[in-house]
Amino acid sequence: MDFSIGELARRTRVKVPTIRYYEQIGLLPSPPRSEGQQRRYDASHAARLNFIRHARELGFEIGAIRELLAMNAKPDQSCVGVDEMARRHIAEIDRRIAHLTTLRAELQRTVDECGRGRVCECRVIETLADSGHDHSRPAELWSRR
Amino acid sequence: MDFSIGELARRTRVKVPTIRYYEQIGLLPSPPRSEGQQRRYDASHAARLNFIRHARELGFEIGAIRELLAMNAKPDQSCVGVDEMARRHIAEIDRRIAHLTTLRAELQRTVDECGRGRVCECRVIETLADSGHDHSRPAELWSRR
DNA sequence: TCTTGAACCTCTAGTCACTATAGGGACTAC
């Protein structure tokens, strides 16, 4: 059974304009249209879009998602390329997890100090102003290189 | 001692155009200028910019950083808001780490199978296409509301 | 069958947080 873009949006929790945007940039295939030129989707579109949404939630850029989709599309072709791509993504994930773990510890320390019922001697500002120990930059946190 | 924008950039590891951008949006105060209209900074600018950089690295949006700076300006009421912000970030970081761990396992399985010379039957898509358990959306992850 | 109103269409422009480029002027070391 096929359904409208609004129904696809409800099923995947991806907004309608975002779906059209994904089609425009070639991340989702252009679906067939009704007589009156309205898009008609099926379950395969929903599966692909769910994948995209989930990957975006994990912080993957669109380019990286394109690679992941391509990797999945030709499962029996050139294991070498697939393997290398997967390894690269694993390394990227490890970097992210490491970074998030560091950030988490720092925020937890902040909360612990704030929450001990002390008179407000919150040191977040001081903590954050301390420039000593993190050489990454925000724009790089979620990039795929 | 005062110094140039390039020197400030080196000291804080924030790029020169980004510093000018922060000034433009009112996050950094406009510094005094030299005879030839070049910006001259001092240690207080460096401290504030270090704070901003670190907060950005922790995932705070510019609007949230503005709030943090304002809170810092009146320290009596600051702790509650900061604590709450930090807690929100920790919860989000935990969600991300959990997701990344799942994806990592799936990619690792792919690599393992490819390495054994088997035909790749990557299940990355199936794993991620499972739409069951996360209702947040990427754009909202770090918002301050 | 007709009508109404929600959902759909395209196209353009706006958002955030930068980043890059063009076309110059200032400063420093020799």
Add this chain to the structure above:
DNA sequence: GTAGTCCCTATAGTGACTAGAGGTTCAAGA
């Protein structure tokens, strides 16, 4: 005094959406 590096403004581009205008299609009820 000149070479070379740094700095200036202004504008436009990036990624990944998001919002709006202005018009069309579809499904449900009278």
